[in-house]
Amino acid sequence: MNVGTLLPLAILLLLVSTWFVLYYAKRKTPIFIILLSIISFGLGSAAVALLPIDLSYAASLSDAAADNDNGGENDNNDAQQNNNQDGDQNNNNNNLDNNPTYIPWKITYWTTFLLAWLILPITRETLLSGHFTLLQRIRNGFTKSIKAILLMSVCGFIAVIAMAIHLKSVHLVTIVLPVLMALGNTYGLVLVSLLLGNGLVNVPKRFWREACPANELRRIRMIACGVEEELFDSIMALEDVEDKIEEVCATAVNLRESGDENVTMMENEEGGVSLGTATSRRRRG
Secondary structure, eight states, rough: OGGGGGHHHHHHHHHHHHHHHHHHTTTTHHHHHHHHHHOOOOOOEHHHHHHHHHHHHHHHHHHHHHHHHHHHHOOOOHHHHHHHHHHHHHHHHHHHHOOTEEEEEEEEHHHHHHHHIIHHHHHHHHHHHSSSSSSHHHHHHHHHHHHHHHHHHHHHHHHHHHHHHHHOOOOOOOOIHHHHHHHHHHHHHHHHHHHHHHHHHHHHHHHHHHTTHHHHHHHHHHHHHHHHHHHHHHHHHHHHHHHHHHHHHHHHHHHHTTTTTTEHHHHHTTOOOEEEEEEEEHHHO
């Protein structure tokens, strides 16, 4: 087995992820979000697919090593005990170099790590931002996400210092990378536990409710009353905002028709109309 044998599996996972995202995505979803979702689902599926392959490869190596040890067990016991540590280290290095899943594991793990901790949170906060321009939305999303990132960075820095003091050494492979992996695995395990706990409770509960159509219809009618009230309140709030906008627009039109030089109508970047004054122009200038 080599890396080339995993290429058909990667293509299959990419095709399945693309079909899954395109099937459930809305029509007006931006292409950037679709591509990011395809990459995220593809990498997650790749991690799941690589695990049994890696375990089977490790099991085959263990069986081969056991056979070799049994064959030469009676000949060189003393020499084998003296060189046990060096041989194990060399075997581990050779196994990593010959393991076809080692490089795909590294690419999948660290790419997923960057997506989960940096790219996806910033993208989510950017899409939920209420600003009008793209630069302002990105800046707002980064500002909101940086708080959680700084908190986890402080925790990781403290963990790195604690491990460096305990081991009396600072090394990238033995200190920094294990801390990052521990933080990523802890976050993933907590998230999986929450999702599994929610699913184990809500899914059977939903099936139990849907087993009795009369009770389910009664529950939906009760929910509909509250939804109708919220809809009515939202419509009233929207009408109030529209009235205020109409008043501002009417005032701007009257001031422009009266020939006031201090008040001008300007088009913003989104194509709308905004009210500008000489003072605001001087501040922007």
